[in-house]
Amino acid sequence: MKFTTDQLFLSSMLKELEYKPTNNELSLLNELSDEMANMAISYYPSSGADINDLFYANNKKVELLGELNPSVFIHSDYFYSDHNSLNNFDRHLHSHQIDVKGSVKVYDKSKLKSIYAYKLKTSISDDFKWLVLFWGYYNEEVLIDLINGKIKVPLIYSVCDGITSGMGGCNTLSIPTITYPFLSVDLGIKYIITEQNSEHIKYIIEQNNDQFRTWLNNVLLVSKNPSIKNLLELSNKELEKELTIRLLQIEEHFLNTNGRLRCFDYRFTDHMVIKKIY
Protein backbone atom coordinates (compact mmCIF):
# COMPACT_ATOMS: atom_id res chain seq x y z
CA MET A 1 0.00 0.00 0.00
CA LYS A 2 1.33 3.40 -0.97
CA PHE A 3 2.20 5.56 2.01
CA THR A 4 0.33 8.84 2.46
CA THR A 5 0.54 11.41 5.25
CA ASP A 6 -2.98 10.34 6.27
CA GLN A 7 -1.34 7.39 7.96
CA LEU A 8 0.51 9.66 10.39
CA PHE A 9 -0.99 10.58 13.75
CA LEU A 10 -0.29 14.22 12.88
CA SER A 11 -2.18 14.06 9.58
CA SER A 12 -4.93 16.47 10.67
CA MET A 13 -2.32 19.01 11.78
CA LEU A 14 -0.51 18.67 8.44
CA LYS A 15 -3.80 19.16 6.60
CA GLU A 16 -4.48 22.27 8.61
CA LEU A 17 -1.10 23.60 7.46
CA GLU A 18 -2.02 22.74 3.86
CA TYR A 19 1.12 20.68 3.58
CA LYS A 20 2.03 19.00 0.32
CA PRO A 21 5.09 16.80 0.73
CA THR A 22 7.79 16.30 -1.87
CA ASN A 23 8.74 12.72 -2.73
CA ASN A 24 11.81 12.91 -0.49
CA GLU A 25 9.75 14.25 2.39
CA LEU A 26 7.14 11.56 1.87
CA SER A 27 9.83 8.93 2.02
CA LEU A 28 11.21 10.39 5.28
CA LEU A 29 7.72 10.58 6.81
CA ASN A 30 7.12 6.98 5.74
CA GLU A 31 10.27 5.98 7.65
CA LEU A 32 9.04 7.94 10.65
CA SER A 33 5.69 6.18 10.47
CA ASP A 34 7.41 2.77 10.44
CA GLU A 35 9.62 3.77 13.33
CA MET A 36 6.62 4.94 15.36
CA ALA A 37 4.87 1.65 14.70
CA ASN A 38 7.82 -0.44 15.81
CA MET A 39 9.89 1.53 18.29
CA ALA A 40 9.31 3.16 21.67
CA ILE A 41 8.11 6.75 21.82
CA SER A 42 8.81 9.45 24.38
CA TYR A 43 6.81 12.66 24.68
CA TYR A 44 8.13 15.91 26.16
CA PRO A 45 5.32 18.47 26.68
CA SER A 46 6.32 22.16 26.97
CA SER A 47 9.84 21.24 25.95
CA GLY A 48 11.02 24.67 24.81
CA ALA A 49 14.34 24.10 23.06
CA ASP A 50 15.47 21.51 25.60
CA ILE A 51 16.88 18.32 24.06
CA ASN A 52 18.25 16.65 27.19
CA ASP A 53 15.80 13.78 26.68
CA LEU A 54 17.73 12.76 23.55
CA PHE A 55 20.73 12.11 25.81
CA TYR A 56 19.19 10.96 29.07
CA ALA A 57 15.81 9.35 28.36
CA ASN A 58 17.27 5.94 27.59
CA ASN A 59 17.84 2.74 29.50
CA LYS A 60 21.61 3.10 29.49
CA LYS A 61 21.47 6.26 31.60
CA VAL A 62 18.25 5.47 33.46
CA GLU A 63 18.50 1.75 34.17
CA LEU A 64 15.06 1.77 35.79
CA LEU A 65 13.55 2.06 32.31
CA GLY A 66 14.39 -1.61 31.87
CA GLU A 67 13.86 -2.64 28.25
CA LEU A 68 12.41 0.72 27.28
CA ASN A 69 14.72 2.68 24.99
CA PRO A 70 12.89 5.35 22.98
CA SER A 71 13.80 6.06 19.37
CA VAL A 72 11.12 8.62 18.64
CA PHE A 73 11.05 11.82 20.68
CA ILE A 74 8.00 14.04 20.36
CA HIS A 75 8.21 17.59 21.69
CA SER A 76 5.65 20.35 21.86
CA ASP A 77 5.71 23.93 23.04
CA TYR A 78 3.14 26.63 22.50
CA PHE A 79 5.56 29.49 23.03
CA TYR A 80 8.67 28.26 21.23
CA SER A 81 9.36 29.06 17.61
CA ASP A 82 12.27 28.97 15.19
CA HIS A 83 11.04 31.70 12.92
CA ASN A 84 13.16 34.61 14.07
CA SER A 85 16.30 32.88 12.93
CA LEU A 86 16.04 30.35 10.15
CA ASN A 87 17.59 26.97 10.99
CA ASN A 88 18.25 28.11 14.51
CA PHE A 89 17.16 24.76 15.86
CA ASP A 90 19.38 22.90 13.37
CA ARG A 91 22.32 24.85 14.79
CA HIS A 92 21.15 23.98 18.29
CA LEU A 93 21.24 20.28 17.35
CA HIS A 94 24.64 20.60 15.67
CA SER A 95 26.11 22.31 18.70
CA HIS A 96 25.22 19.18 20.68
CA GLN A 97 27.09 17.04 18.12
CA ILE A 98 23.81 15.82 16.66
CA ASP A 99 23.93 15.06 12.97
CA VAL A 100 20.75 15.86 11.03
CA LYS A 101 20.26 13.07 8.49
CA GLY A 102 16.98 14.36 7.15
CA SER A 103 14.21 16.75 8.04
CA VAL A 104 10.74 17.90 7.11
CA LYS A 105 9.69 21.39 8.12
CA VAL A 106 6.13 22.57 7.79
CA TYR A 107 4.82 26.03 8.67
CA ASP A 108 1.43 27.63 8.60
CA LYS A 109 0.95 30.80 6.55
CA SER A 110 1.10 33.08 9.57
CA LYS A 111 4.17 31.17 10.77
CA LEU A 112 2.66 30.86 14.22
CA LYS A 113 2.58 27.09 14.03
CA SER A 114 5.24 24.73 12.77
CA ILE A 115 5.96 21.03 12.71
CA TYR A 116 9.51 19.73 12.30
CA ALA A 117 10.42 16.08 11.90
CA TYR A 118 14.11 15.20 12.14
CA LYS A 119 15.97 12.00 11.49
CA LEU A 120 19.06 12.24 13.66
CA LYS A 121 22.29 10.59 14.62
CA THR A 122 23.42 11.51 18.10
CA SER A 123 26.91 11.07 19.49
CA ILE A 124 25.68 8.53 22.06
CA SER A 125 24.22 5.89 19.79
CA ASP A 126 24.74 4.24 16.43
CA ASP A 127 20.97 4.03 15.93
CA PHE A 128 18.94 6.70 14.23
CA LYS A 129 16.71 8.80 16.46
CA TRP A 130 13.65 10.77 15.44
CA LEU A 131 12.63 14.11 16.83
CA VAL A 132 9.20 15.52 16.04
CA LEU A 133 8.58 19.09 17.15
CA PHE A 134 5.24 20.84 17.42
CA TRP A 135 5.76 24.53 17.93
CA GLY A 136 2.88 26.91 18.44
CA TYR A 137 0.70 23.95 19.46
CA TYR A 138 -0.79 23.35 22.87
CA ASN A 139 0.35 20.10 24.43
CA GLU A 140 -3.30 19.10 24.56
CA GLU A 141 -3.61 19.30 20.75
CA VAL A 142 -0.76 16.81 20.46
CA LEU A 143 -2.25 14.59 23.17
CA ILE A 144 -5.57 14.44 21.33
CA ASP A 145 -3.91 13.38 18.08
CA LEU A 146 -1.74 10.80 19.83
CA ILE A 147 -4.75 9.30 21.57
CA ASN A 148 -6.98 9.40 18.50
CA GLY A 149 -4.16 7.83 16.47
CA LYS A 150 -3.88 5.08 19.13
CA ILE A 151 -0.18 5.88 19.51
CA LYS A 152 1.38 4.40 22.62
CA VAL A 153 3.78 6.66 24.49
CA PRO A 154 5.41 4.63 27.25
CA LEU A 155 7.63 7.48 28.44
CA ILE A 156 6.72 11.03 29.37
CA TYR A 157 9.73 13.31 29.89
CA SER A 158 8.52 16.45 31.56
CA VAL A 159 10.77 19.03 33.12
CA CYS A 160 9.39 22.41 34.19
CA ASP A 161 5.77 21.60 33.31
CA GLY A 162 4.28 24.41 31.26
CA ILE A 163 1.12 24.64 33.32
CA THR A 164 2.20 24.28 36.94
CA SER A 165 5.80 25.52 36.63
CA GLY A 166 5.89 27.53 33.43
CA MET A 167 3.74 29.93 31.48
CA GLY A 168 0.84 27.59 30.74
CA GLY A 169 -1.90 29.85 32.07
CA CYS A 170 -2.76 30.83 28.51
CA ASN A 171 -4.80 27.72 27.80
CA THR A 172 -8.07 27.22 29.66
CA LEU A 173 -8.11 23.59 28.50
CA SER A 174 -4.70 22.80 29.94
CA ILE A 175 -3.70 19.45 31.42
CA PRO A 176 -0.69 19.71 33.72
CA THR A 177 1.71 16.78 33.59
CA ILE A 178 1.03 15.84 37.23
CA THR A 179 -2.36 14.62 35.96
CA TYR A 180 -0.83 12.59 33.11
CA PRO A 181 -1.08 9.38 35.17
CA PHE A 182 -4.83 9.65 34.45
CA LEU A 183 -3.95 9.39 30.75
CA SER A 184 -1.85 6.27 31.26
CA VAL A 185 -4.51 3.94 29.86
CA ASP A 186 -5.10 6.06 26.75
CA LEU A 187 -1.42 6.62 26.04
CA GLY A 188 0.10 3.45 27.49
CA ILE A 189 2.33 5.51 29.78
CA LYS A 190 4.72 3.34 31.78
CA TYR A 191 7.19 5.89 33.13
CA ILE A 192 7.35 9.61 33.77
CA ILE A 193 10.66 11.39 34.23
CA THR A 194 10.11 14.71 35.96
CA GLU A 195 11.34 17.06 38.67
CA GLN A 196 7.81 17.11 40.13
CA ASN A 197 8.47 14.55 42.84
CA SER A 198 5.94 13.63 45.52
CA GLU A 199 6.97 16.51 47.79
CA HIS A 200 6.38 18.93 44.95
CA ILE A 201 3.06 17.31 44.11
CA LYS A 202 1.87 17.71 47.72
CA TYR A 203 2.67 21.40 47.38
CA ILE A 204 0.84 21.70 44.04
CA ILE A 205 -2.24 19.98 45.46
CA GLU A 206 -2.27 22.33 48.45
CA GLN A 207 -1.83 25.41 46.31
CA ASN A 208 -4.17 24.50 43.45
CA ASN A 209 -7.00 22.54 45.05
CA ASP A 210 -9.51 24.86 43.36
CA GLN A 211 -8.13 23.98 39.91
CA PHE A 212 -8.14 20.21 40.08
CA ARG A 213 -11.72 19.85 38.98
CA THR A 214 -10.95 21.97 35.90
CA TRP A 215 -7.82 19.97 35.12
CA LEU A 216 -9.68 16.67 35.43
CA ASN A 217 -12.47 17.97 33.21
CA ASN A 218 -9.77 18.84 30.70
CA VAL A 219 -8.33 15.32 30.98
CA LEU A 220 -11.80 14.03 30.22
CA LEU A 221 -11.84 16.04 26.98
CA VAL A 222 -9.00 13.94 25.62
CA SER A 223 -9.31 10.71 27.59
CA LYS A 224 -11.68 7.81 27.36
CA ASN A 225 -10.79 6.70 30.90
CA PRO A 226 -14.15 6.20 32.74
CA SER A 227 -12.62 6.42 36.23
CA ILE A 228 -12.17 10.18 35.79
CA LYS A 229 -15.91 10.66 35.59
CA ASN A 230 -16.26 8.95 38.96
CA LEU A 231 -13.63 11.26 40.44
CA LEU A 232 -15.49 14.30 39.22
CA GLU A 233 -18.56 13.21 41.15
CA LEU A 234 -16.69 13.63 44.44
CA SER A 235 -16.95 16.74 46.57
CA ASN A 236 -14.01 19.16 46.48
CA LYS A 237 -12.61 17.86 49.76
CA GLU A 238 -13.03 14.23 48.75
CA LEU A 239 -11.48 14.96 45.38
CA GLU A 240 -8.40 16.57 46.94
CA LYS A 241 -8.03 13.60 49.28
CA GLU A 242 -8.45 11.06 46.48
CA LEU A 243 -6.01 12.84 44.18
CA THR A 244 -3.46 13.08 46.95
CA ILE A 245 -3.75 9.34 47.55
CA ARG A 246 -3.63 8.40 43.85
CA LEU A 247 -0.80 10.68 42.84
CA LEU A 248 1.35 10.03 45.88
CA GLN A 249 1.05 6.27 45.76
CA ILE A 250 2.88 6.21 42.41
CA GLU A 251 6.26 4.56 42.92
CA GLU A 252 9.07 7.03 42.34
CA HIS A 253 12.84 6.94 42.55
CA PHE A 254 15.21 9.87 42.69
CA LEU A 255 17.47 9.65 39.67
CA ASN A 256 20.60 11.47 40.74
CA THR A 257 21.60 9.82 43.99
CA ASN A 258 24.98 9.25 45.66
CA GLY A 259 26.62 11.78 43.38
CA ARG A 260 25.84 9.76 40.26
CA LEU A 261 24.33 11.62 37.31
CA ARG A 262 21.61 9.76 35.44
CA CYS A 263 19.53 12.64 34.13
CA PHE A 264 20.54 16.28 33.87
CA ASP A 265 18.62 19.49 33.82
CA TYR A 266 20.55 22.59 34.83
CA ARG A 267 17.62 23.79 36.93
CA PHE A 268 16.33 20.63 38.57
CA THR A 269 18.95 17.87 38.58
CA ASP A 270 18.67 17.26 42.34
CA HIS A 271 14.87 16.93 42.23
CA MET A 272 14.48 14.62 39.26
CA VAL A 273 12.63 11.35 39.72
CA ILE A 274 11.35 8.52 37.61
CA LYS A 275 7.77 7.48 38.32
CA LYS A 276 6.60 4.02 37.50
CA ILE A 277 3.01 3.96 36.32
CA TYR A 278 1.25 0.60 36.73
Next chain:
Amino acid sequence: MKLTNCFISKYYDLPSYERYSFNSMQYNFLKKEWYLSKNDIESYINKGSSGIDFLWQAIIFNLFIKIVHYYHKNNYKYCVDFITWRFYESCQDIPIQYIPIFKGKFKNFVDEYLLTVLNKNKKNKFISDHSLINMNSYCAFLFSIFELMNKDCCEFNIEEVIAEIKDYEEFKDEFSDNPKSMSCIFKNTLLNYK
Protein backbone atom coordinates in the same frame (compact mmCIF):
# COMPACT_ATOMS: atom_id res chain seq x y z
CA MET B 1 44.90 17.09 43.82
CA LYS B 2 41.35 16.50 42.62
CA LEU B 3 38.42 18.32 41.07
CA THR B 4 36.76 20.68 43.52
CA ASN B 5 34.13 23.41 43.35
CA CYS B 6 36.86 25.92 44.10
CA PHE B 7 39.04 24.73 41.21
CA ILE B 8 36.14 24.72 38.73
CA SER B 9 35.07 28.23 39.78
CA LYS B 10 38.60 29.50 39.31
CA TYR B 11 38.88 27.68 35.98
CA TYR B 12 35.67 29.25 34.68
CA ASP B 13 36.91 32.64 35.84
CA LEU B 14 40.00 32.45 33.62
CA PRO B 15 39.80 35.19 31.00
CA SER B 16 38.20 33.77 27.89
CA TYR B 17 36.58 34.70 24.60
CA GLU B 18 34.17 32.96 22.26
CA ARG B 19 34.82 32.15 18.64
CA TYR B 20 33.24 29.98 16.00
CA SER B 21 34.98 26.75 15.13
CA PHE B 22 34.11 23.49 13.40
CA ASN B 23 33.32 20.34 15.29
CA SER B 24 34.10 16.83 14.11
CA MET B 25 31.02 16.87 11.88
CA GLN B 26 32.16 20.12 10.29
CA TYR B 27 29.39 22.10 11.91
CA ASN B 28 30.05 25.60 12.99
CA PHE B 29 29.87 25.89 16.75
CA LEU B 30 30.77 28.39 19.39
CA LYS B 31 33.99 27.59 21.18
CA LYS B 32 35.16 29.23 24.37
CA GLU B 33 38.90 29.63 24.79
CA TRP B 34 40.86 30.88 27.75
CA TYR B 35 44.21 32.57 27.78
CA LEU B 36 46.48 34.16 30.34
CA SER B 37 48.55 37.28 29.90
CA LYS B 38 52.12 37.65 31.15
CA ASN B 39 50.80 39.56 34.13
CA ASP B 40 48.15 36.93 34.89
CA ILE B 41 50.73 34.15 34.89
CA GLU B 42 53.09 36.17 37.02
CA SER B 43 50.36 36.80 39.56
CA TYR B 44 49.69 33.05 39.86
CA ILE B 45 53.38 32.27 40.15
CA ASN B 46 53.81 34.92 42.82
CA LYS B 47 51.38 32.87 44.93
CA GLY B 48 54.08 30.16 45.08
CA SER B 49 53.39 26.42 44.89
CA SER B 50 49.59 26.77 44.98
CA GLY B 51 49.65 29.16 42.02
CA ILE B 52 51.88 26.85 39.96
CA ASP B 53 49.72 23.85 40.87
CA PHE B 54 46.60 25.69 39.77
CA LEU B 55 48.16 26.51 36.39
CA TRP B 56 49.10 22.84 35.91
CA GLN B 57 45.66 21.71 36.99
CA ALA B 58 44.07 24.17 34.57
CA ILE B 59 46.07 22.97 31.57
CA ILE B 60 45.48 19.32 32.53
CA PHE B 61 41.75 19.86 32.96
CA ASN B 62 41.84 21.50 29.52
CA LEU B 63 43.59 18.36 28.22
CA PHE B 64 40.82 16.21 29.69
CA ILE B 65 38.14 18.30 27.98
CA LYS B 66 40.00 18.16 24.66
CA ILE B 67 40.43 14.37 24.84
CA VAL B 68 36.73 13.86 25.50
CA HIS B 69 35.61 16.43 22.96
CA TYR B 70 37.70 15.07 20.12
CA TYR B 71 37.94 11.37 20.85
CA HIS B 72 35.15 10.35 23.21
CA LYS B 73 32.39 12.62 22.01
CA ASN B 74 29.73 10.15 23.09
CA ASN B 75 30.66 11.13 26.64
CA TYR B 76 31.23 14.84 26.09
CA LYS B 77 27.79 16.09 27.04
CA TYR B 78 27.63 13.74 30.01
CA CYS B 79 30.98 15.01 31.33
CA VAL B 80 30.07 18.67 30.82
CA ASP B 81 26.68 18.21 32.49
CA PHE B 82 28.21 16.24 35.36
CA ILE B 83 30.90 18.85 36.01
CA THR B 84 28.30 21.62 35.81
CA TRP B 85 26.01 19.83 38.24
CA ARG B 86 28.58 18.65 40.74
CA PHE B 87 31.10 21.47 40.77
CA TYR B 88 29.71 24.63 39.26
CA GLU B 89 27.66 26.38 41.89
CA SER B 90 26.17 28.97 39.56
CA CYS B 91 24.90 26.32 37.15
CA GLN B 92 21.28 27.16 37.96
CA ASP B 93 21.77 30.58 36.41
CA ILE B 94 23.73 29.70 33.31
CA PRO B 95 23.45 26.45 31.39
CA ILE B 96 26.98 25.64 30.32
CA GLN B 97 27.30 23.79 27.08
CA TYR B 98 31.00 24.20 26.51
CA ILE B 99 33.77 24.16 29.02
CA PRO B 100 36.47 26.62 27.96
CA ILE B 101 39.73 25.19 26.68
CA PHE B 102 43.17 26.78 26.40
CA LYS B 103 43.59 28.70 23.15
CA GLY B 104 46.91 27.01 22.30
CA LYS B 105 48.59 23.65 22.68
CA PHE B 106 49.63 22.01 25.93
CA LYS B 107 53.29 22.59 25.03
CA ASN B 108 52.70 26.29 24.37
CA PHE B 109 51.44 26.68 27.88
CA VAL B 110 53.92 24.64 29.93
CA ASP B 111 57.06 25.04 27.79
CA GLU B 112 56.58 28.63 26.72
CA TYR B 113 54.17 30.68 28.81
CA LEU B 114 54.83 29.04 32.13
CA LEU B 115 58.61 28.95 31.97
CA THR B 116 59.80 31.66 29.65
CA VAL B 117 57.22 34.36 29.96
CA LEU B 118 58.89 35.76 33.03
CA ASN B 119 62.52 35.80 31.97
CA LYS B 120 63.50 35.54 35.56
CA ASN B 121 65.91 32.67 35.97
CA LYS B 122 65.48 32.18 39.68
CA LYS B 123 61.74 31.97 39.37
CA ASN B 124 61.98 29.68 36.39
CA LYS B 125 64.12 27.25 38.37
CA PHE B 126 61.56 27.28 41.17
CA ILE B 127 58.76 26.63 38.69
CA SER B 128 60.56 23.81 36.89
CA ASP B 129 61.80 22.19 40.14
CA HIS B 130 58.32 22.33 41.66
CA SER B 131 56.75 21.02 38.45
CA LEU B 132 59.18 18.10 38.15
CA ILE B 133 58.73 17.10 41.79
CA ASN B 134 54.96 17.12 41.34
CA MET B 135 54.78 15.60 37.87
CA ASN B 136 53.33 12.35 39.24
CA SER B 137 50.64 14.27 41.11
CA TYR B 138 49.72 16.17 37.96
CA CYS B 139 49.35 12.89 36.07
CA ALA B 140 47.34 11.48 38.98
CA PHE B 141 45.05 14.50 38.68
CA LEU B 142 44.19 13.61 35.08
CA PHE B 143 43.57 9.99 36.05
CA SER B 144 41.41 11.12 38.97
CA ILE B 145 39.16 13.13 36.65
CA PHE B 146 38.59 10.12 34.39
CA GLU B 147 38.05 7.89 37.44
CA LEU B 148 35.43 10.28 38.79
CA MET B 149 33.61 10.33 35.44
CA ASN B 150 33.78 6.55 35.31
CA LYS B 151 32.30 6.25 38.75
CA ASP B 152 29.53 8.80 38.53
CA CYS B 153 28.64 9.72 34.99
CA CYS B 154 29.89 7.69 32.02
CA GLU B 155 32.27 4.95 30.99
CA PHE B 156 35.91 5.27 30.00
CA ASN B 157 38.60 2.66 29.67
CA ILE B 158 41.10 4.97 31.33
CA GLU B 159 44.28 3.03 30.52
CA GLU B 160 43.22 2.85 26.89
CA VAL B 161 42.32 6.54 26.76
CA ILE B 162 45.70 7.57 28.13
CA ALA B 163 47.66 5.12 25.98
CA GLU B 164 45.94 6.51 22.87
CA ILE B 165 47.04 10.08 23.54
CA LYS B 166 50.26 9.54 21.60
CA ASP B 167 48.30 8.35 18.55
CA TYR B 168 45.72 11.11 18.39
CA GLU B 169 46.01 13.06 15.16
CA GLU B 170 44.64 16.16 16.83
CA PHE B 171 47.27 15.85 19.58
CA LYS B 172 50.37 15.36 17.46
CA ASP B 173 51.51 18.92 18.21
CA GLU B 174 50.16 19.00 21.72
CA PHE B 175 53.43 17.89 23.34
CA SER B 176 56.99 18.78 22.39
CA ASP B 177 59.38 16.10 21.09
CA ASN B 178 62.24 17.62 23.08
CA PRO B 179 62.75 15.13 25.92
CA LYS B 180 63.91 17.94 28.23
CA SER B 181 60.76 19.95 27.75
CA MET B 182 58.15 19.94 30.47
CA SER B 183 55.36 18.92 28.06
CA CYS B 184 57.36 15.91 26.86
CA ILE B 185 58.21 14.92 30.45
CA PHE B 186 54.52 15.18 31.35
CA LYS B 187 53.48 13.03 28.39
CA ASN B 188 56.07 10.36 29.16
CA THR B 189 55.20 10.35 32.87
CA LEU B 190 51.54 10.02 31.94
CA LEU B 191 52.14 7.14 29.53
CA ASN B 192 54.14 5.28 32.18
CA TYR B 193 51.93 6.23 35.10
CA LYS B 194 50.75 3.28 37.18
